[in-house]
Amino acid sequence: MSYYGRRVSRPTSSPGKTAAMEIQRQPVDNLSGIGPQTALKLQKLGVHCVQDLLFLLPHRYEDRTRVHPIGSLTAGMSALIVGTVELSDVLPKGRRSLICRIGDQTGFINLRFFHFSANQQAQLKPGTQVCCFGEIRHGYAGLEIIHPEYKIIHSRENVTEDSLTPIYPLTEGLRQNTLRKAVKQALHLCLPHLTDWLPAPILQRHKFPALAQALRTLHCPQPNLSSHDIQQSSSLKRLAFEEFLAHHLRMLQNKLRQKQWRAPVLQADEGYKKRFLASLPFRLTKAQRRVIGEIETDCANNHPMLRLVQGDVGSGKTVVAAYNALLALASDFQVAVMAPTELLAEQHLRNFSQWFAGFDCAPVFLTGQLKGKARQQTLESIADGSAKLVIGTHALFQESVHFAKLGLVVIDEQHRFGVHQRLALREKSQPTGLRPHQLIMTATPIPRTLAMLQYSDLDLSIIDELPPGRKPITTSVIPSERRDEVIARIRHWIEKKHQAYWVCTLIEESEALQCEAAEKTADYLRDALPDVRIALVHGRMKAADKDGVMQAFKRHESDLLVATTVIEVGVDVPNAGLMIIENPERLGLSQLHQLRGRIGRGDVESYCLLLYQSPLSESGRERLKVFRDNHDGFVIAEMDLKMRGMGEIMGTRQTGQVQFKIADLNRDKEQLERVQQAAELICKDHPEAIQPLIDRWLGDAGRYAEV
Structure with missing residues (x-):
């Protein structure tokens, strides 16, 4: 049957499941009206085979199931109408257009075409009966429809549809009628045999x-x-x-x-473990010990651990990772620790160097900044196995890096890495024929519902206890009209030899605009605080320059760091106990919590000032109140989910992880909980x-x- 296209034919009898699947998996250009060029356009919509058309749902519908009397039309509605052409003329004044007035027994309306042909003008001659659909608008001479869909009809022709008309998502060069016909064919072909x-x-x-x-x-x-x-x-x-x-x-x-x-079995004798714990300058919390026990159980098995460790900012995830590294090193396997920035990688290098100082396994550092002979020597030491503990950035998964005996991969702030990057690092273990164990860490609290969707393949550990001695952060909500008071507070704070952050945010997604705002803020603060050493860091700076500014701030070579949200994942600066977040109403609660986690890391009392723009909406006021009154990241994450919705959180925090064709994380949360x-x-x-x-x-x- 030609209806089914050039090469598609419906089976004469009901097909089995295999035959039915073959029909559904046929290339979409097998359908009538879909050529190679149209098939390429459909691929941009995720449509590759006939079955894909079934799940390309309309994003809205039009009602063409009944004809509206012209006299009943009002501006703003979309309607199907039938009328007779009363006059047709080209207006030369202003923008040249074809005006065609049609009427029925109840009234008349103008059809306006800015793009038209001579043939179209000849078609729409007086006395012609027309069926058209479009949005009704106010025009110069009454109601009008601009560029309606229309067709010339005969008096007894049925012009209505039996169902609502679907409006599908399109891409450039693809028309609704083409897509509707293709979907109609796919439904006719597949639905009778759909399993x-x-x-x-x-x-x-x-x-x-x-x-x-x-x-x-x-x-x-x-x-x-x-x-x-x-x-x-x-x-x-x-x-x-x-x-x-x-x-x-x-x-x-x-x-x-x-x-x-x-996977390799990773174990260490009790004396070795006790010596490591005794060398630490602090005692582990009960939560840290519990998570370490879970890791030890995993690593004692001969299949790979894949464990996600969630812990609030400052909860001590890194030392748990170091303990895991101890198990691998004691078992004569290499460890790779990967961080998303050089700054964070250097922080891990300092911590691991200190904790493993008495264990004859000095960490090796590998980033994109390492060049020449030093880089070659590092790569050789990794390849021959003499480098046991390797810490670095995304440079670890490059093709030139070969591990001799990789037993453990630690990934910090996992959401900052792409899936393929993490896969590439895992493949570095192939020479041994064993898969490395993987410990994935995040300081981003993940609500339970999202964790079920995003990380159901992972074993989950939560460090839900902060180390003793961490001072609480006092959070205040202040209108921008009191900016001068805030600046005076900064001056007083820095006079006491402390440091501060000023975080700039913009609602726009443009990184260029965010950086411009940060630059203007830095200039403004330099004028307001001439005796304060002010530094600037933002996302458009080169990685080396950005890291240089942050390291200088850590060394107290600057007093006030003006930054965009790039400092959300950064180094510990214990002397920085004051943070001003400008326009906090534009950020999610979880991101605010991450930023606030940059302070409260030293002995000084710490303060976070939320400098909002007036007037603040009721929902904005409620969100900032929740943030001010809560310091538990997991409570904040759940509140963020409740207030902003799942889709927005997934979009900003977990970009690229899961893409859905139909499901909507906000609308369909109830369905997700049943899965x-x-x-x-x-x-x-x-x-x-x-x-x-x-x-x-x-x-x-x-x-x-x-x-």
Whole structure:
């Protein structure tokens, strides 16, 4: 049948699952009206095969199921109308346009075309009957529609649709009619043979419709449904649920696959461990000891540990990582510690050098700044195994770096690295035939719901206790009208030989604008505080320059550091106990908490001043109050999730980790919370559904969890 395109034909009998999948997996250019160029445009929308069209949902709908009398039209509405051309003329004044007035028994309206052809003008001659659709607007001579969709009709022709008209996302050069026809073909081809991989108990428990019915409803909704009805429909909820489920199953699948890999057994004798703990200038907290116990249990097994350690700013994650490194070093394996910036890598270098001073394993440092002979010597020591403890930045995963016997990978602030970078570091262990254990650390508290989605493949440890002696940070909320008071406070603070941060934020995503704001603020503060040594750091500076400014600040060569949010992950400066955050209402609570964590690291009392712009909205006031009154990062993260929504947090904190076709993290949070139980049921009673669900939603997508 030509309807199905040049090379697609519907089977004469009902196909089996394999044949049905072959139909769904056919290239999209097998459909009628889709040539190679259109197929390339569809790829930009994530459409590669016929099945992909099923899950390319409309983002809105138009009602063309009934004809509106012209006399009933009002500005702002979109409507389907039928009328007879009463006059047609080209207006030469102003912007040249074709005006066509059509009317019915109830009134008339003008159609205006700024782009038109002579043939189009000839078509729209008086007496012609026209059906058109568009948005009604006020014009110079009454109501008008600019560039309506229209067609010439005969008197008895049916012009209405049986269902709401879908409006799909487009890309340049792709038309709605082309996409609608392609989707219609895909539905006709696939729906009769679409396998519903969700088991009946799940469908019944959540009152979900069958997959074919859900897709039919969303692509061709009935006229009585509003956009709100569709957004809240069981059909959309069912698809969001299945997409979340597919991602969760992929994570669990990766975790199971990981259990099949071989890893070195990492252990140290009691005397060795006691000597290390005794050499530390502080005692570990109960939370640190608990997490260390979990790590020791993992590393005593011969399959790889993949553990995420969450700990609030200052909770002591790094010394836990050092203890893990001790296990690897005692077992004669190499350790790689990777940090997102040279500044943070250097901080780890100092800490590890101090903690391992008596253990004959001086750390080796590798960053992009290391050049020439020194770099070559470092690479050789890593390759021959003489360098046991290697600390660095993303330079660790470059092709020129070869480990002799890598047993443990520690990744700090994991969300700052891409998936492929972490994969590359793991592959460095291949010469031994063993996979390294991995310890991933983050100071970014992750709400439980997000952790279930993002990190269900990881074993999770939480350091939920701060070391004794950490002084609480006093947080104040101050309107910008009191800026002079804040500047006076800075002057008084610095006179006492202390240091301070001034953090600039902008609501715009443009890094250039943020940096410009920081530069202007630095100039303003230099004028207001002429005796204060003021430094500036922002994201557009070269890494070496940025690190140089931060190191100079740490050495107290400057008193006040003006910065963008790049200092969110930075070095410890114990003498910096005052922070001013400008426009804090523009940041999420979790990011504010990260920034505040830069202070409160020394013996001095610490203060965080939130300098907001008046007037502050009610929601902004509530958010800043929550932040002022709470210091527990996990409580703040949950409140942030509640107030801003999941999508915004994932977008800013976990960019690039998980991409969804249909599911919306804010709208579909309720569905996400049901996924874990469904995954357990499928893994136990319906394992045959696991891979088809993953293939349907993820295809050949990157392996998120294999880091």
